[in-house]
Structure formats: structure tokens, C-alpha cells
Amino acid sequence: MKNALSLSAILCIAGAAVASAQEHEGPSRAGVIDRLTAATRQEAVACGSAGAECAVHPYELCEDQSERYLVRLVTPFSRVAAAALEARNNRQPLGRMGPGAVNQWGVALIVSPAERSASADAIGHVEIRRDDGTVIHPRWTILTPITTRVGDGATRRLSRGFFVFPDDTFSPASDLKVIFVGEAGESICALDREHLSALR
Numbered sequence: 001m002k003n004a005l006s007l008s009a010i011l012c013i014a015g016a017a018v019a020s021a022q023e024h025e026g027p028s029r030a031g032v033i034d035r036l037t038a039a040t041r042q043e044a045v046a047c048g049s050a051g052a053e054c055a056v057h058p059y060e061l062c063e064d065q066s067e068r069y070l071v072r073l074v075t076p077f078s079r080v081a082a083a084a085l086e087a088r089n090n091r092q093p094l095g096r097m098g099p100g101a102v103n104q105w106g107v108a109l110i111v112s113p114a115e116r117s118a119s120a121d122a123i124g125h126v127e128i129r130r131d132d133g134t135v136i137h138p139r140w141t142i143l144t145p146i147t148t149r150v151g152d153g154a155t156r157r158l159s160r161g162f163f164v165f166p167d168d169t170f171s172p173a174s175d176l177k178v179i180f181v182g183e184a185g186e187s188i189c190a191l192d193r194e195h196l197s198a199l200r
Contacts, residue, residue, distance in 0.1 A: 033107055033170055033199060036076035036099040040200070044077045045094065048084025055081035058198060061109075062178060062189035067119040069180060070112045071189070073170065076102045077200040106139075106164045111180065113158040118151035121182035122158035128165065131174040140164040158183075172196035 034040065047054040059078045062071040080097050087094040113120040124143070128136040142162040147155050170176070172193040180187045 033075045033077070033167060035103045035167070036080065038099060040077060041080055041097070041099055041102075044080035044200075045084045047077075047081040048086075049088055052085060055085040061191060061195075065180065065187060065189050066114055067117050068114055068121040068182065068184070068187060069123060070114055071178070072110045073199065074105075074108045074110060075200060076105070076107075079105065107167050107169060108162055108164045109178070110160070110162055112160040113146065113148040113156075116149055116151055119184070120148050120150050120156065120158060121180075121184045123161040123180060123182050124159070125181040126161065126163045127179045127181075128169055129177045129179060131176075136165060136169050138163040138165055170196055170199060 036044070055078065059073045059075070059082075060071070061073055062069065065071060076099070079102055080094075083097055084094050109126055111123040111126060113122060125141070126138060130136070140163075143159050144162075146158055146160045148158050149155050170191075175193055176191040176196065178189040178191060180189070
């Protein structure tokens with residue numbers, strides 16, 4: 001889309017930003033969503049080969065927000081799994097996605113305007129709230145403009161966001177609430193521990 005960064009460009013910029021932050025912050029705390037290893041990289045490739053049910057669908061969150069946003073959690077494991085699925089579908093080699101490089105990109109939420117929805121919204125900010133009242137803000141936020149086709153066939157200029165969180169944010173130690181703040185106001189999505197415990 002004209003004047004809009006592609007998702008791959010967002011990921012590249014975010015990867016550089018997270019890598020820079022990690023150089024100054026030191027090692028990140030290990031969370032339930034583990035950093036990729038050589039062994040789990042092979043498991044991620046196998047997950048991608050198994051199809052979208054393994055590589056993509058578990059990471060599509062907040063279906064109750066589907067009229068406003070498309071929400072996807074990106075982890076080191078899911079990055080490799082999704083890339084392996086795409087490589088399989090396109091009959092291309094996976095290429096380099098070693099643990100060292102992939103782990104630098106951290107754990108993030110990608111929030112895009114819903115497609116073909118009159119209620120599609122431009123995201124501005126996301127935060128996570130735990131049951132105990134703890135509020136977790138993104139370590140990095142990248143917002144980019146995107147042209148979205150809404151329900152009546154017209155197009156609107158909205159925004160898509162890439163929000164990088166601390167590695168242990170999505171731990172299943174408690175239920176979480178994801179707070180979305182967009183042009184149309186605030187909305188909330190609940191993530192239960194059962195769903196969180198299935199993520200890698």
C-alpha cells in the first residue's frame with residue numbers, strides 16, 4: 001500500500017529497536033514463552049509444516065474485537081512456525097531464522113484494523129492488565145499508517161501497531177486483559193490462563 005510500511009518492514013524495524021534495547025538492558029527475564037533454542041527451532045519448523053492450525057491460529061487473539069481489530073501475538077516460536085508455513089506454501093526454502101536473531105525480536109502484539117468492517121479502528125496504544133492490578137506497558141511501540149477497506153467498500157486511512165512487551169508478559173500465572181485504545185475509544189479483551197498456557 002502506498003506510503004504504508006509492509007508488515008515485514010515493521011518487523012525489521014522492531015527487531016533492530018528491540019536488539020538495541022536489549023544491549024542496554026541486559027538479559028531479559030525468562031518467561032513461559034521461552035526464547036528459541038536449536039531444538040525448539042526444529043519443533044517450530046515442524047509446527048509450520050503441520051499447517052496454520054499449529055503455526056497461526058493459536059496466536060490469533062481477541063476474536064471478540066474482530067469488528068475493530070485483527071490481533072496476533074508474535075513469539076520467537078511462532079515467528080519461525082509462521083515463516084516455515086509460508087515457505088512451505090510458496091515452495092521456497094525457509095532461509096536463516098536462527099535462535100540468536102529471532103530471539104532479539106522479543107514478544108509482541110500486532111494490532112491491525114479489521115478488514116471489511118465499518119467499525120475498523122486505528123490503534124493508538126495497547127497495555128496489559130493482570131488480575132492483581134499490575135499494568136504492563138509496551139517496551140517499544142511502532143505505529144504505521146495503513147489504508148483499510150471497510151464494510152461498504154470504501155477505504156479509510158487508519159493505523160496498525162507493533163507493540164513489544166517484556167518476555168514474561170503473557171505468562172499463564174493469571175488471566176490477562178488487553179486494553180486497546182483507538183480513535184473510537186477504549187475496548188478490552190480477556191485472555192484466560194488456559195489459552196495462555198498453550199502458547200509457545
